Amino acid sequence: MTIIEKIIANHSKFDNVKPGDIVDIEIDARAARDFGGPNVVKHIEKNNLTIDDVNKTLFTFDTNPTGSDQKYAMNQQIIRVFARKHGIRIFDIDNGIGTHSLISEGYSYPGSTSLTTDSHANILGAIGSFGQGMGDKDIAAAFHTGKVWFKVPKSAKINLIGNRPANVTAKDIVLNLLNRFGANSLLSYSVEIYGEEVDKFTLDERITISSMGTEMGTIIILFTPNQEVMDYCNAATGRKLEPVVADADAEYAEVFDVDLSSFVPMVSLPGKPHDAVNIVQAKKTKIDSAFVGSCTNGRMEDMWAVANVLKGKKVAPGVVLKIVPTTNDIWDECLDEGLIKIFKNAGAMVSNAGCAGCAAGQVGQNGPGEITISTGNRNFPGKQGKGSVYLASPATVAASAVAGYITTYDDIPDEPAVFTEEEHEEKMKVAQEAETQSEQKSSVIEGRVWYIKEDNIDTDMIFHNRYLTITDINEMGQYTFDNLEGYEDFPTKAKPGDIVVTHKN
Structure with missing residues (x-):
């Protein structure tokens, strides 16, 4: 069996499963966030449901960690009252992104199953764990029964062949894969990635790649854990774990050999994450703002990549750089290691841990006519605001913030770009038109x-x-x-x- 088939079988009453089987599976971690959580609470209370196991149940407040919106504040308080009543743990507004906490707190681990109201729960494939985002009714059912039904997906294998170029980051790797497979080629597949270089990928790199499985249309992108990942998860759970590994004779619906050595630094053009191109096609595009963070690129290695670019430099005049670590632990580590000082000295704004630009009303949103380069995973129109968003690696985003235009960390100019008076007027015009634009008729x-x-x-x-x-x-x-x-x-x-x-x- 493949990895996904083994995990599902291990959590069901069956010894073996195959693609197309519909199976009830035990869920090891059942979580709801501060936007889906209130509805989970409503479903449970309306139907007088009990909680199956409070030790496997939790809430995470990551979509509005500032508690600055009145409705979010109300929703968070609804959850707090419910959680106190039932003895359920909450990762509150001071914590950060829930899926990352599932890993660091040992709720999710190699071979485990997890559900949340987060569409990027499949990020857990980074540690060889099965994670899925589901609606509030499914999550309420999981809170109550500890189980959900799931249709076993087909599996695909991607073999990354050759050596990894020195200037290619994990974000570049997943953008190259998006360029190769688009948003539909792997739709509804469970994807496993293998290769000699893949075995060397760090936990943070695996998280970056798995977190964009959603944008590739996959159910999940799974990695077989290496020793670094196993050591991390053993420490997080406090016990000795065994990874789930695909059988040598596992059957895959598709197998792809992809030349890793041909990968290049990439950006996704505004509007579609899979519209990824060689960064040379977007170089010198002037930017208004830059964002580092999200569940894709807010880890410690990402913070170091940004700090290494920013140290001794300044953000370009007129450009705003926003940095949001993924979790509070990472924020604290940035403080302890002196990275916060580097960020602030460069002119960046640093916010508390959370989803940030991917959730409306938080740090990272942009306005009409604004051009942003972001480490996020989505740049659909309106997702990160009303402006245009390019997706890129942390080093590229930091370099672009210093340059004033899109560039790579090894090609930062001595003097930053500045906007001309004509460019200022054009941006003002775009912003004003957005305010007065009439509604278009539908077809x-x-x-x-x-x-x-x-x-x-x-x-x-x-x-x-x-x-x-x-x-x-x-x-x-x-x-x-x-x-x-x-x-x-x-x-x-x-x-x-x-x-x-x-x-x-």
Whole structure:
């Protein structure tokens, strides 16, 4: 069996499973965040459900770690009261991103299963663990029964052949893979990555790559843990663990040999993470802001990469650099190691740990006409604000912040770029037009069918993250497609029974 098949079998009543089987599986860690958590609480209380095992159940406050939004503050307090009543642990607003805490606190470990309301729970594939994001009703069921059903996915294997170029980071690797496979080629596959160089990948590097499995359309990207990962997880759990390894005769639906030595530093162009190109195609593009953080690139190795670029340098005039460590432990380590001082001396703004730019209202959002280079995992329109977002590695983001335009760490100019008066006026014009732009009419076919001619309609287009504080389903409908250009008026025109048809996803 493959890794995913073994993990599912180990958590079910079956000795063997195969793709297509629908299986009830035991969940080792059951978590809900501060946007999905209140609905989990509502489902449990409305249906008088009990908690199966409080020691395997937890809440994480990472989408609004500042508690600065009134609705978020209300939702967080709803969860706190519920958690106190049932003795459930909360990783509160001072903690950071929940999926990373699942690893560092030993809730998730090689061979384990975890569920959260986070769409990037498959980040746990970095340690050879099965993690999935699910809706609040599924999470409520897991809180109550300790189990969920799951359809065993097909598995694919990617062999990275050759030596890794010295200037290629983990973020560059996953962007090269996105360029190769796009958002649909591996749709609904469990992907395992192998290779001599892969065995050397650090935990932080594996996290970066696995965290963008969602953007590749995969169920999960799994790595076989190396000794570094096993040592880390043994320490986190306080026990000796055994990794789950695919059988030598495991059957894969697809096998790909990919030349790692051909990989180059990359950026994703605004709008689509898989629209990744050689960075030379975007070089010299002037930027307004830069962001380092997210569940993809806010780890300690990422912080060091940024510090090594910024030390002794200044952020370009007119550019804002925002840095958000993934967890409070990483924030503290940055402080202890002197990195916070380096960041501040360079002119960066450092915020407390959390999801940051991926959640509306937090550090990392941008405005109309603003060009941002970010270490995040998504740059769909509206995801990180109303501006344009390029995705890149931490070193590239830091170098670009110093240069004032997109560049690599080994090509930072002696003098930063500055905006001309004409460029300032053009940006002001874009921002003003965004304020007054009238709504566009939608394209409707025969009354009852809405045909949206777009691939990969993501959750932020359907229901934008700025509305995640709304937990009453009766209020949600008015914001449907609010972030999908040309369909902002959908809620006012849709009728009961209408069907929405889109392109592939």
